[in-house]
Amino acid sequence: MPKPTCQDVSVLRITPHGPEGLSHGLWLIELENPGWQAVRPGQFAMLRPTAWGFEPLWARPFSICRATPERLAFLIQAVGRGTRLLTGLKQGDTVTVWGPLGHAFNTEPGVRTLMLAGGVGIAPFVEYSAAHPTPSNLTLLFGHRPPLSCYPYEDITRLAAASAFRETSPQDIPLFVARIEEAMADHAGGLALACGPTPFLRTVRNAALKLGVRCQLSLENRMACGIGACLGCVATDSEGHHVQSCTRGPVFWANEITL
């Protein structure tokens, strides 16, 4: 695996995703690619604008949504202080970026693969679909609350079969869970990959274990360093040991961790 690097790069483009991205706080940020040649889908990067000084202190981890030789794209939802500040960046601003970090999703070209995404967790599947040698084996099931246009959903539908489920009230959750289980049952001999909020990952994990589907989950955890040093992002593995989400993950086999 190529060595990660830490560099200061420029914001090339920053824009709300789609016509309603602004009101829902969903942005696409494109940075200069600092020379990362082999980004694998599911890997992440740490982003910290140089203007932050001591405040906020930590960089923020983001899944790499798209990597080309020229640019790295990140889908960022403004949900807290750090993400709000990041979505306020302007073209030409400088961001310290380190990566690519962590373990990627498995790519198994001949295997029917189900991509399960919750909200902003759709990000890695854009790169995953683009890099996959046989996208005809891919199916996306996408759960979301803001409108579909706020997400790079169409970047995936161009390549892979996809369906979306919009959750508008808590009553919709059992319906979405049923859709997840149905899709997973349909991929019994295949591979399922999931990225999204922890309750969603828990649902996916339970379904995978129940149905015996091989499944990988990309965990989201608060991180200070992203490189395995701070021990602030640990998950608990199936033997009860604490393992760093950043270096041992963020992608784990569902049966190897607890949630």
Add this chain to the structure above:
Amino acid sequence: MDQSVSLAGLNLKNPVMTASGTFGYGLEFTPYGDLAALGGIVVKGLSLKPREGNPMPRIAETPSGMLNAIGLQNCGVERFLSDKLPRLPWKATPILANLYACDPDEFGELAGVLAAEEGVAALEVNISCPNVKEGGVLFGQDPSQAAKVTEAVKKRCGSKPVMVKLSPNVADIVGIARAVEAAGADCLSLINTLTGMAVDVRTRKPRLANVVGGLSGPAVKPVALRCVWQVSRAVNIPVVGMGGISSAMDVLEFILVGAHAVQVGTANFTRPDFAFRLVEELPQVAASMGVTDWESFRGSLDVG
């Protein structure tokens, strides 16, 4: 100018070391710089047996700082010596093993194991970590307890220097420093984190599962400077200063108040090449401040 520093028998290329708990086992940082360029590396606190540490959440961001309650998760001394230390550039830069135990005998045993390793240049004794409920802070808060631990480690450490890391969570840090010096410590490092907490009004829960944790980062720098200033004037052994160092100018501030060397901690989280960049910047910044040698600059604070 010559950047090197002599510290209790250790020869450092420069006064910048990395602080325990913020630099992993060192190896995590190899993609981002040359470990051998650092003045020294203090590794993550080690215990005799591996420890899983505290439940999550363990870290919280606070104004110009952070709280942590990792609970001394570590791979245990055996795995450190077999898997980590051989891959560190211990011939090129001093590796300091930070150690933690629950009683003086265990401290002694652990010190004996570590000191016997050629690749371990010195020991840093953690008597002040506030996160572990079964001890730590008690040793560091009581001069006689702190002295007991120091003696136990000194007895087993052979010729390796012993650095004792002091807690700021005490009424009189100078009293503790003097007790540790009298017990045979070769040098002191300070400060460890300040006990603090952060809460969430919306969920009405603490932000750390452990409820309280250790505050670090630029927010604690004034406290650290005060402690280093007071202690370095009161003892005859060298002092290594730390607490919120985020720039070359901060390094100079700590040396100005009396530190022989410094440790960089939380800043390593703001970018993984932080310590390497600091080492590169320091000579230029020191020169621009008219510093011609560390010896004459150290402790030259003019208090009128």
